[in-house]
Amino acid sequence: MRLVACLIVALAFFALLEKPIKRHATFFYIGTIIISILSIIAPDKGLPFIIEYLVNNILARGTLAGALFILVMVASVCPAAKLRGLLLRTRGEMAIIAALFTLIHNIVYGQYFFVKLFTNISELNTQRILAAIFSLVMILLLIPLTITSFMTVRRKMNPKKWKSLQKLSYVFYGLLFVHIAMIFSVSILNGYLETLFDLTVYAVIYIVYLVFRAKKYEKQRVVSIVCILAVCAIYAVLAVFGIKASRNHIEEEVAPVLEDASYKDGTYEGSATGYIGKMTVSVTIACGEITEINIVETGDDDEYLIDAKDVIPEIIEKQSLEVDSISGATHSSKGIIKAVGNALESAKGE
Template sequence: MSLVLCLAVTGLCFSLLEKQIRRRPVFFYLFFVLLSLLSIFLPKQLTVPPLAYLVNRLLRRGVLAGAMFLWVMYAIVLPAKSRLQRVMMSLRAQIAIAASILTLSHNIAYGQHYFVLLFTNAGKLKSYELIAACFSLAMILLLLPLTVTSFQVVRRKMSAKRWKQLQRLSYLFYGLLYLHICFIYTGGLRKGKSEYLVQFALYTLLYGIYLMLRLTKAFLKKPLPTAPDYAAKRAARRRKVICLHGGISLLMLLLLLFAFRTVQAGKQGSADTAPAESTSAAESADGGSAAPESASKAGDASTTAAGAGGIAASVPDGDYEGKGVGYNGNIKVKVTVSGGKITAIEILKTDDDEEYFYDAKKKVIQEILDRQTAEVDAASGATSSSDGIMKAVKNALQQ
């Protein structure tokens, strides 16, 4: 998974380059500025798979930034005196600044769609998209002062007490970040996408475990009385810590069960919709028993025209592969032709965001099969993905 990969690679790089980063933090920041500019200005129509994966999957989607913030969070709760904790604590400020730079570029990349709609036509956003966008704005407002005060030159000019008070806002930022992720994945969960459930579960476990460790460490900092009450107080504290862990574990379990039920409901909804769409398509092809006679004749004429002069009318039977450009990169399809008609369209590969691509795939492919033409209406809110599918189908049949 992308998050696990980012955690492993960044953890290894920070461990190997600890001294260099501490001595020359400016070059470290400039490197991430360049990565951010790459994610903002590099065209989405990439052809080199490794570069496309880095830019589209890791940078623009904020996965790399999220992984780095996880290291910042976990630095304080890692096993005491371990090498990993020493490295992460010594680089905590630098990693936080670099992660903030990537987060801002992530917001620029996605804000072109979400923030514009939020301020111009919020009604077009789904409820979970609207909430996620509002959380993003709140996080940006928190991130700016947290990032500025993380620079040593600024920190030295502040009193230690004031700096610590300001940095406590980072816990609010972490909470909003998790909620933002939850609402982003809501669309995929409601559509029955199992891969979203796996990602949601991973983030929930990582944030839940951090919450347990952080609260436990804060709780254990409280001084215990001296004898003779020491043993009793220590046992009482241990029981409270166990209750704390149990409560957070129960909360995580409930969240995961809710996500699982949401995915199952989405799959069931998709399964119920498919037969209805097939029945509707069949009735449309027959003209509809309840439709007027003129509409029936028009439907028959349209079907005949599609069969006689459709886009695949002169294409030999077989399977054909083609590529088109979607929102985040290439879309690759396999088109099956039989008897001069397109009988099946399969998506082989896409770099587009699943929440948009799912709507485009569901609408556009069915319309192409029904009308036997690659010139169909795009799915609302997924125009680029829809155009990419249509272009891929055309490209496959023109070879």
């Protein structure tokens, strides 16, 4: 739903501000760069909820940039004449703003995944390796596409050469879907079907776009059909295995720590499934009470763990696992809670 919301907001923004954007595009580019920089240097915690949500879930995760690229992609085949006109008139500015916002996504995630890709690839699973590789290829494609989208550059180019170069954008759009599918596949294959729903939105948009493209451009019909089949195949594979994982994903019922519960002193480990994979924690018991909880191993991203860790002091304070999961990091926080519960099973006295 985040993507749909971003599409609506982006359309409204460009519809209302079309003339100022066309006349003073440079100011909007500068504003985009400033927002990007502020988002990158913003603290992980302590911001107002709405600002934190926009930074982490809309900007850093690339949702807004993806929405803008989709609008640029569908511009030429949009069936609604007025909407098509708006998109065609503003797609150059949209593409540049989308590319600038993409900087946030690549800097936030690249400082970990790109570094690991070249220094310690063994720490990344297959999906993340592929997603990182696709990202690098997309960046290489995006650089010339963005530079030549500026009118000052475009006017100096031969029209035929410019059009030939812009055909690379179709490769970029295809890689964008594959990149998104690879990222989403990590949680889908762990049985989290809400992520499958997010992928469904992208898949439907791409399929509808390709259908309209096949109708409008007869010479490209075969290519469009092949792309439709590719999108359907990727989606079908992830859907089948995701649904299967969801059915096999038995929710572990964790008993709360009761006042009369008896736990042996010591340090115990427990594991459960987090957002992406296995979550292992160590729990220290002293005088029969939980005194310390540490995350030993996890495949979850830092952006989720930062918030998810907030359940740890709650568990220690309440001496109970009856704590609320953290909004925005639901699966990671649930993984911590369940892992602590499994560790406590080992700590139970006779």
